[in-house]
Each structure stands twice: as structure tokens, then as C-alpha cells.
Amino acid sequence: MKPLNDRRKTLFCLGAALIVLFLFPAVAAAYVNLQYPSSAGVGKPFAIRLTSPEVLEEVSVEWQGRTVPLEISQWNGKYIALGLFGSSVAKTKPGIHTMNLRLKTPGGTTERSVSIRLRSIKYKEDHLTLPEKMVTPPAEVLAKIALDRKATSKALATQTLSRKWGLPLQRPVNGIVTSPYGRRRILNGKPRNPHGGIDYRAAVGTPVAAALPGRVLLTGDHYYAGKSVYVDSGGGVISHYFHLNSISVKEGDPIATGQKIGESGMTGRATGPHLHFGLSLSGQMVDPEPLYSLTIAELLDQGVFLRIETKGGE
Ligand SMILES: [Zn+2]
Incomplete structure (x- = not known):
């Protein structure tokens, strides 16, 4: 009696184990x-x-x-x-x-x-002295600054699903970096927001190449940024180019990597001719520098x- 009972139990357990083994991998595959x-x-x-x-x-x-x-x-x-x-x-x-x-x-x-x-x-600090009127904008330009900010905030909030960005990025100009990302500026003794992009030395009229492909989201002539171009590369990736002397693209234009988007200059709040390049990832201004050399992998x-x-x- 007893051995048979044990054999039945063993067979039952084996059967149950086989059923679990048969079902479980299919469930675990998700x-x-x-x-x-x-x-x-x-x-x-x-x-x-x-x-x-x-x-x-x-x-x-x-x-x-x-x-x-x-x-x-x-x-x-x-x-x-x-x-x-x-x-x-x-x-x-x-x-x-x-x-x-x-x-x-x-x-x-x-x-x-x-x-x-x-x-x-640890990002570096920059002590700068600028004419007071450039540090504290005069009252008559406050409305213009507010309008600029409204347009740029809307541009930076853009989300397009189609991914056009790839890595590595192309450098927009070949000039040396005059102000890296993250450097905190102390303007006339007052601490300002850390630098949100990279400044490259570039003579007025230097062609500016698109660092990444996409579509022109916004062009403008803003109080701080001067003549500027915003490019949407999808997936929340938006790049921008400031202080341009001239703009050679218009809103809606498709952009290929390396394509000329304008010429550098010193429009807006700039102490000398340079290109400011910024990269926003889902609204976060990040340091583009590591992306010039790294592939996605x-x-x-x-x-x-x-x-x-x-x-x-x-
Ligand atoms: Zn800058």
C-alpha cells in the first residue's frame, strides 16, 4: 500500500513540475x-x-x-x-x-x-565686468526680454517623437573654447546662472555648421542671445546657436549635420565675436562636449x- 501511494505522489509531482516548466518560460519571456x-x-x-x-x-x-x-x-x-x-x-x-x-x-x-x-x-568661475546697462537691462527692454523668453521656452518644451539625433555631434565651428559649459559667471560682483552652453571663438562671418540634424524650430533676434537658431532633433533633443551675424535657414527647414545654418557674429549680449552653442535634453541644458567624441554605443x-x-x- 504505502510504496504505491508514494509512487503516485512522485508521479503527480513530476507531472505538476512538467506543466509548470512548460508554462513558465512562456510567461517569463515577456x-x-x-x-x-x-x-x-x-x-x-x-x-x-x-x-x-x-x-x-x-x-x-x-x-x-x-x-x-x-x-x-x-x-x-x-x-x-x-x-x-x-x-x-x-x-x-x-x-x-x-x-x-x-x-x-x-x-x-x-x-x-x-x-x-x-x-x-566642480565647474570653474568667471569674474566679468560688463557695462552696468548690459548686466541690469534697462526698463524699456523688459517687455522684449519677456517676449523672447516666451518664444524660447515654448521652443524648448517641444517634443517630437521621431528621433533624428545621432552621435557623435559635429563641432559647429573650429574655434577654441573661450567659455566652457558650467562656468559660473560673477558679473560685476553678482553671481549669475552657470553657463548653459559652450562659447567658441569665431570671427564675425565664420560659417556655423549644424552639430546635429533635425528641423528648424525657431529663429529670432533676442535681447540676450542676439540672432539665434533653434533646431529640433526629436526625442526632446533641441540645440541652439546664439549671437549670429546672419541666419541662412528659416523655421520648418529640414537640417542635415554639417549644413550651414548661418554665420557667427556678436549680436545680443556678447563682449566679443563668438558662437554660443547650447544643447537641451528634455528641457535640461547639458554639456555638449562629451558628445563630440562618443558614439551612441x-x-x-x-x-x-x-x-x-x-x-x-x-
Ligand atoms: Zn555663451
């Missing part, structure tokens, strides 16, 4: 691989990539208070979403920051948060992998 940095310097750009063997319908990323949808492409039978992010030295404090991901698959919506530690970076290599189980599966 996952997405995330590559992201566990830490990054304040002001430095970084990349994330989501790779899924299963259908990925929508990806959105919440970072530094803004939610950005990422374009999904298919490559080698996999679904891939790439994002370029960063933090602004003017607005971000070092420490642990959270990135929230929302993934839509045929099985449902999966939400996942990851922590990214933003490390403090090299930038991603700075990160770690995380397997995210998604809902459902077949």
Missing part, C-alpha cells in the same frame, strides 16, 4: 532589457536604451519633472527605444534622482523606476543592464 547609467555627473549627458524581443508599443520616460515619449524602432527582430537625457547644472542638485519608465506592451502597461546618482562636478557602455519583467506575454 521582458524588456534596460541599459541606463547608475550614476552620471551633474550637467553631463547620458543615454538609455530599451530592447525588447516582444512587441513594444509605447515607451515614456519621466525625468527631472518632464515626461518624454520615445520612438520605437525595429532592428534585427527586436524593438528598440533610445533616449538622450541629462541634468542642468543651473537647476539640479547632486544626489539620488529617480527615472520613471512606462512601457506599453500587448500584455498591458508596466511601470518601473530606477535610481540614477548625480555626482557633483560608447555612451551606452557607461551604463548597466536591468531586466524588466513586463505584463502578460503569450
